[in-house]
Every structure is written in C-alpha cells, then in structure tokens.
Amino acid sequence: MNKVLNIEKLKVSCKQCSLKELCFPHGMDGDDITKLDNVVDAHSVKKNDYLYREGDVCRALYAVRSGCVKTTVQNAAGDSQIVGFHLPGELVGFDGFATDVHACSAQTLETASVCELPLDNLENLCANIPGLQKQMRRIMGIEVNNDHELLLLLGKMNADEKLATFLLNVSLRMKQRNWKEDEFNLSMSRQDIANYLGLAVETVSRLFAQFQDNGIIKVDKRHVEIINMAALREIISDCQGGTQQRNG
Amino acid sequence: MNKVLNIEKLKVSCKQCSLKELCFPHGMDGDDITKLDNVVDAHSVKKNDYLYREGDVCRALYAVRSGCVKTTVQNAAGDSQIVGFHLPGELVGFDGFATDVHACSAQTLETASVCELPLDNLENLCANIPGLQKQMRRIMGIEVNNDHELLLLLGKMNADEKLATFLLNVSLRMKQRNWKEDEFNLSMSRQDIANYLGLAVETVSRLFAQFQDNGIIKVDKRHVEIINMAALREIISDCQGGTQQRNG
DNA sequence: TCCCATGCTTGACCTTTATCATACTGCAAA
DNA sequence: TTTGCAGTATGATAAAGGTCAAGCATGGGA
Structure with a gap:
C-alpha cells in the first residue's frame, strides 16, 4: 500500500x-x-x-x-x-x-x-x-x-500486570533517552498496545481508566503521566499475597 | 541444587x-x-x-x-x-x-x-x-x-491452536533430524508443555484427550503418534470459518 | 464549516480456560 | 512388597477477560 x-x-x-x-x-x-x-x-x-x-x-x-x-x-x-x-x-x-x-x-x-x-x-x-x-x-x-x-x-501475566509492565518499560526507555520518565506521549494506539500485550482493546481501555481511578496514572488519550511509580511496580511484583501461581 | x-x-x-x-x-x-x-x-x-x-x-x-x-x-x-x-x-x-x-x-x-x-x-x-x-x-x-x-x-492463539502448533513444530524438527515425524516421545512433561504454551496443565491434558478422541493423534503419556497431520494443520489455519479475529 | 472515519470509552453479557478437588498410574525408595 | 510421590487425567465451578453493542471525541478533508 x-x-x-x-x-x-x-x-x-x-x-x-x-x-x-x-x-x-x-x-x-x-x-x-x-x-x-x-x-x-x-x-x-x-x-x-x-x-x-x-x-x-x-x-x-x-x-x-x-x-x-x-x-x-x-x-x-x-x-x-x-x-x-x-x-x-x-x-x-x-x-x-x-x-x-x-x-x-x-x-x-x-x-x-x-x-x-x-x-x-x-x-x-x-x-x-x-x-x-x-x-x-x-x-x-x-x-x-x-x-x-x-x-x-504474554505467558504468565494477567491484564493489569501486563499494562503496568508496559508502562514501566516505556518509562524506563524514556529515562534512558533523558526524557521525562513520568510524563510522555505514547506513539501507539490502544489497538497496538492491546495487540502487543495480547489483550482486547476494550480491556486496555478499561485498565487505563482503572489505573487512573486508583490514582496511579493520569491519562488523556495518548498522554500519560505516572503519578505513583511504586504502585505500578507493586502491581507486577504482587505474588497474589504470597500465594504461588499454579501455572508457573 | x-x-x-x-x-x-x-x-x-x-x-x-x-x-x-x-x-x-x-x-x-x-x-x-x-x-x-x-x-x-x-x-x-x-x-x-x-x-x-x-x-x-x-x-x-x-x-x-x-x-x-x-x-x-x-x-x-x-x-x-x-x-x-x-x-x-x-x-x-x-x-x-x-x-x-x-x-x-x-x-x-x-x-x-x-x-x-x-x-x-x-x-x-x-x-x-x-x-x-x-x-x-x-x-x-x-x-x-x-x-x-x-x-x-502466546499472544494470538487459543488453547487447541497452541497445542496443534506445538505438535507440528516438534514433528517438523523430528523430520529435520531424519527421525519419524509422525511418532515420537516427548521429552518434556505436561507441566513443561503447559508452561511453554501459556496454559494450565489440566488444559493440556484435556486437549491431548480431545485430540485423541477426534482421531487426530494417539497418545500414551509421553508417546505421541500423529494420525491425521492435515487435521492438526487445519486447527491452526482455521480462521473461525472466514471471520476475522477481533484481537488481531 | 461541517461531515465522516477512526479511535477511544463504557456497559452488558458470554466464552474460554484457570482453579479446585479428587483419583489413577507407575516408578523409586524403604 | 509396601509406601510415597510425581505425573497425569477428569469433573465441577468460577473468574478473567473477550465479544458485542452503543455512544462520544477528534481531527483531517471536502
């Protein structure tokens, strides 16, 4: 094309x-x-x-x-x-x-x-x-x-862990480039993020809203501001309150 | 250890x-x-x-x-x-x-x-x-x-597509080594297969049983015989009867 | 300026597959 | 041989997230 x-x-x-x-x-x-x-x-x-x-x-x-x-x-x-x-x-x-x-x-x-x-x-x-x-x-x-x-x-994380990982990864790469690590514009659509993370667009959309409701991020379309970096990290490292994953 | x-x-x-x-x-x-x-x-x-x-x-x-x-x-x-x-x-x-x-x-x-x-x-x-x-x-x-x-x-396939892909991949690699492509012993456990494919062990077990019921394979623990290679391929290439995937 | 297409959001519902529970098999150590 | 354990199988149930539907922005082109 x-x-x-x-x-x-x-x-x-x-x-x-x-x-x-x-x-x-x-x-x-x-x-x-x-x-x-x-x-x-x-x-x-x-x-x-x-x-x-x-x-x-x-x-x-x-x-x-x-x-x-x-x-x-x-x-x-x-x-x-x-x-x-x-x-x-x-x-x-x-x-x-x-x-x-x-x-x-x-x-x-x-x-x-x-x-x-x-x-x-x-x-x-x-x-x-x-x-x-x-x-x-x-x-x-x-x-x-x-x-x-x-x-x-893709193999082991659930939806919120996936999105948290994604945001932290983008943030890290921003930092490596000496750009703001806690405020950036995503260049990819929700659809692209969903595809990348193995989720449906709707799920990604809902998670952005949820993260915002929880005060973890502020998001307006593709503009993202990370309010609580630690909370994002916690989502990932959260081993379901110490329980082992079965499918691990 | x-x-x-x-x-x-x-x-x-x-x-x-x-x-x-x-x-x-x-x-x-x-x-x-x-x-x-x-x-x-x-x-x-x-x-x-x-x-x-x-x-x-x-x-x-x-x-x-x-x-x-x-x-x-x-x-x-x-x-x-x-x-x-x-x-x-x-x-x-x-x-x-x-x-x-x-x-x-x-x-x-x-x-x-x-x-x-x-x-x-x-x-x-x-x-x-x-x-x-x-x-x-x-x-x-x-x-x-x-x-x-x-x-x-991991990102785009459902459970049966995953297992079919896995079996065909093993089969292909057997063939490349001049071993039988339609009969082999898996060296990995169900747990390992499940982990690799991003599934639960039970799901893998059920799918093996299902594939056997459908006459596609014969399986006894880790010994696998592929009866209908074409059927395996069909499982993968099956685009839901021509419908597009949403999350694609 | 308006219009339309595309992207995003949100709600309702349903499917897939994980989880839990239980039991069977076969090998290995006692 | 018995016992125990890891691996496997299978049924019942539940949750996570996909699918469908509808509506709202937004921005580029006529």
Missing part, C-alpha cells in the same frame, strides 16, 4: 548524533564512528510507511533516529502480533538474518527518521573495526532478551 | 558428528571443521542438571548433541516461562550475549550430551574462518525468529 523509503534523504553524521551511544553502546572511538558515518544513510519516513515487509530480502539494518517503529509477525491464519516498539537509538531488522528474508514487517507509528545501514557495508566494517562484531552480537543479544521478557509477559 | 557440568567428559569430533549441518548449517568445509573441533568439548549432563543459570557469567555456547534442554526466564514475582526446548543440533546460550551474564537458565529434561563452545575461542575462530561470523548471525537470527513465532502463539 505505502511506498518504502523513497522520501527525501537527509545525510546525517553519527559522530554528532545524540543516539550513537544507544545504537552501538560504548564500543567505538571517533575514528571508528567516522567509518560508520560513511555507510549510514538517513531517511525520513512517513507515518504508517514500511521500512520493510515480511518476505522482503534483507539488505540493511535500520536505526531509529526519531519517531517510533513497530515490528509485526504474521501467521498463515492471518493473525498478527506486534513483537516490538522501537524507539530512537534502537536497531531494527535482525529478523532477516536467519534466511536473508525478513520474517517481520516494520512500520512507523508516526513520521520518523531512520538511518539505513546496508548489510554488505556493515560486514566490511565489522572486519575493519575490532569490537564492532562484538557490539553487533551484544545488540542481537538484547533483542533476544527483550523477546524473552515479552514471552514472560 | 544440581551441579553444573562436572560429569565425565567425552571428546567428540565435529567432523563426524551427524549434527554438524544443524549446528553450523552449510557454512564450513573440512578444514574449518577441524579448527572447530579443537575448541569444542563434549560433556554428558545428567537429567535436570543446569548448563547455566540466570545470573551466571556467559562463557560459552552449548550445542545439544543428544537429549533435550529447556531454557527458562524468570521475573521478580517468581513466575517463570519456558522460552525454548532445544533438540540435538541446536545452540543454546545466546541469552548471555547482551550483558555477558545469562538472562535464562538452561536445564536438561533428560540425560544429555552437550558440546561446549567457549566464547573466547569462538571469537578467535570467527576471525579466522570467513563465513563463520555470518553463520553465527544466521543462527541468532533463527533464535529471534523462533521467539517471534512463540510470541505469536
């Missing part, structure tokens, strides 16, 4: 990018970053456009510079599951590494700026920059661990 | 290992495999012993040679979720790449033989064997994609 990455290009320098520590954390000196600069291409991507779709040949990784990107898997029956919301500084595209064909689709939630890292260049770079290879492994390791956290959420 | 990897060692040769195509598929010639041989150490691991635990420093990858290994994540509340069952030829341990500390625990379901690939050796090897690095990325990509499939299962 939407075109893929054919909007205006804007050349960007990794060296002065405030997100470089998030893309390739504490791994590279100034010289190395210059090398990286040479292979990186930044694009602006319109809202709801795709970086790539399931089935596309995997030619590049994508670093989100601004905006938010969701990645989605689909099955034969037509169900689809959001497997990640990617904020500035995060890399997207590892789902293409297994077969050189993307197993996910990546779509922007709002107009975004995305750095494209062509894989063939990246491969050369890895050979020339000692440590970059290890960084890549580290970043893929983070991806694996994130997925595992989401598995735990 | 159980000791870690201190049983008898048995030196093994990758060259003559029937699983080498599964560990590092179509990537290496005879010479390369000799190099790999030199860094691989095979151990026998008793049933229920751990290869590593959450929090352990990540020093190695582990290739399952025989038996079955489950990997598990845990949260603060004490819930734990099985994120993978690993059959012979599969690599375990990528969960330690992000922080050099394992984020999962890996435990055998039965007495197993496991090849240990120390990471420092592997790193050298990657520098010396062109293509091995790419193989590593490919294998991590497979891990990511597997996790995504499980996310889809």
Whole structure:
C-alpha cells in the first residue's frame, strides 16, 4: 500500500548524533564512528510507511533516529502480533538474518527518521573495526532478551500486570533517552498496545481508566503521566499475597 | 541444587558428528571443521542438571548433541516461562550475549550430551574462518525468529491452536533430524508443555484427550503418534470459518 | 464549516480456560 | 512388597477477560 523509503534523504553524521551511544553502546572511538558515518544513510519516513515487509530480502539494518517503529509477525491464519516498539537509538531488522528474508514487517507509528545501514557495508566494517562484531552480537543479544521478557509477559501475566509492565518499560526507555520518565506521549494506539500485550482493546481501555481511578496514572488519550511509580511496580511484583501461581 | 557440568567428559569430533549441518548449517568445509573441533568439548549432563543459570557469567555456547534442554526466564514475582526446548543440533546460550551474564537458565529434561563452545575461542575462530561470523548471525537470527513465532502463539492463539502448533513444530524438527515425524516421545512433561504454551496443565491434558478422541493423534503419556497431520494443520489455519479475529 | 472515519470509552453479557478437588498410574525408595 | 510421590487425567465451578453493542471525541478533508 505505502511506498518504502523513497522520501527525501537527509545525510546525517553519527559522530554528532545524540543516539550513537544507544545504537552501538560504548564500543567505538571517533575514528571508528567516522567509518560508520560513511555507510549510514538517513531517511525520513512517513507515518504508517514500511521500512520493510515480511518476505522482503534483507539488505540493511535500520536505526531509529526519531519517531517510533513497530515490528509485526504474521501467521498463515492471518493473525498478527506486534513483537516490538522501537524507539530512537534502537536497531531494527535482525529478523532477516536467519534466511536473508525478513520474517517481520516494520512500520512507523508516526513520521520518523531512520538511518539505513546496508548489510554488505556493515560486514566490511565489522572486519575493519575490532569490537564492532562484538557490539553487533551484544545488540542481537538484547533483542533476544527483550523477546524473552515479552514471552514472560504474554505467558504468565494477567491484564493489569501486563499494562503496568508496559508502562514501566516505556518509562524506563524514556529515562534512558533523558526524557521525562513520568510524563510522555505514547506513539501507539490502544489497538497496538492491546495487540502487543495480547489483550482486547476494550480491556486496555478499561485498565487505563482503572489505573487512573486508583490514582496511579493520569491519562488523556495518548498522554500519560505516572503519578505513583511504586504502585505500578507493586502491581507486577504482587505474588497474589504470597500465594504461588499454579501455572508457573 | 544440581551441579553444573562436572560429569565425565567425552571428546567428540565435529567432523563426524551427524549434527554438524544443524549446528553450523552449510557454512564450513573440512578444514574449518577441524579448527572447530579443537575448541569444542563434549560433556554428558545428567537429567535436570543446569548448563547455566540466570545470573551466571556467559562463557560459552552449548550445542545439544543428544537429549533435550529447556531454557527458562524468570521475573521478580517468581513466575517463570519456558522460552525454548532445544533438540540435538541446536545452540543454546545466546541469552548471555547482551550483558555477558545469562538472562535464562538452561536445564536438561533428560540425560544429555552437550558440546561446549567457549566464547573466547569462538571469537578467535570467527576471525579466522570467513563465513563463520555470518553463520553465527544466521543462527541468532533463527533464535529471534523462533521467539517471534512463540510470541505469536502466546499472544494470538487459543488453547487447541497452541497445542496443534506445538505438535507440528516438534514433528517438523523430528523430520529435520531424519527421525519419524509422525511418532515420537516427548521429552518434556505436561507441566513443561503447559508452561511453554501459556496454559494450565489440566488444559493440556484435556486437549491431548480431545485430540485423541477426534482421531487426530494417539497418545500414551509421553508417546505421541500423529494420525491425521492435515487435521492438526487445519486447527491452526482455521480462521473461525472466514471471520476475522477481533484481537488481531 | 461541517461531515465522516477512526479511535477511544463504557456497559452488558458470554466464552474460554484457570482453579479446585479428587483419583489413577507407575516408578523409586524403604 | 509396601509406601510415597510425581505425573497425569477428569469433573465441577468460577473468574478473567473477550465479544458485542452503543455512544462520544477528534481531527483531517471536502
């Protein structure tokens, strides 16, 4: 439906990018970053456009510079599951590494700026920059661990624990970016949140209302203010008053 | 509780290992495999012993040679979720790449033989064997994609779809190993299956009974025979008679 | 400016699956 | 052999959350 990455290009320098520590954390000196600069291409991507779709040949990784990107898997029956919301500084595209064909689709939630890292260049770079290879492994390791956290959420948590976990996760990532950790605008719809958490939209809507009634958050559409961070944490760590879960 | 990897060692040769195509598929010639041989150490691991635990420093990858290994994540509340069952030829341990500390625990379901690939050796090897690095990325990509499939299962499928998917997945992996695809012994308990699929044990038990009643499988404790493979596939691809899912 | 589509909310109801209870099986230790 | 225990099975009940229905905002386009 939407075109893929054919909007205006804007050349960007990794060296002065405030997100470089998030893309390739504490791994590279100034010289190395210059090398990286040479292979990186930044694009602006319109809202709801795709970086790539399931089935596309995997030619590049994508670093989100601004905006938010969701990645989605689909099955034969037509169900689809959001497997990640990617904020500035995060890399997207590892789902293409297994077969050189993307197993996910990546779509922007709002107009975004995305750095494209062509894989063939990246491969050369890895050979020339000692440590970059290890960084890549580290970043893929983070991806694996994130997925595992989401598995735990989907498999073992009930609705309010899911939403509390989600809000705390967003809050943490805001903090990592030196934005407000207790007040932010969600870039995803209720529908997207519901899909991501394995819930119905209505349930998500009700939970937002409930959290607000309990004085834990203040919410107005996509604007969220966390009033009582501790209460959110308590929802998650609440072991049903000390009772063990059966399905654990 | 159980000791870690201190049983008898048995030196093994990758060259003559029937699983080498599964560990590092179509990537290496005879010479390369000799190099790999030199860094691989095979151990026998008793049933229920751990290869590593959450929090352990990540020093190695582990290739399952025989038996079955489950990997598990845990949260603060004490819930734990099985994120993978690993059959012979599969690599375990990528969960330690992000922080050099394992984020999962890996435990055998039965007495197993496991090849240990120390990471420092592997790193050298990657520098010396062109293509091995790419193989590593490919294998991590497979891990990511597997996790995504499980996310889809946990997020969007109902109980019978989950079990059908599970059985077909096991069947496929049996076939890949040139074992019978329609008759096998599960190495995991009902409890483990339930945990993995995000269900209660009772539900799993009931579904096995139901599938048997419908003539789809024959099951006796952990021995499973698939009678009607097509019916299993139908359970999954069944879009509720063409109706769209709401929570999709 | 109005209109329509999309997203969000809220209420009523119902289905799915978890939970609880109980019993059976088979292996392993005493 | 007996005993105990972990794993499995199955029925009854309940709760969580999905589904259906209806209404209210909101914002972009005519």
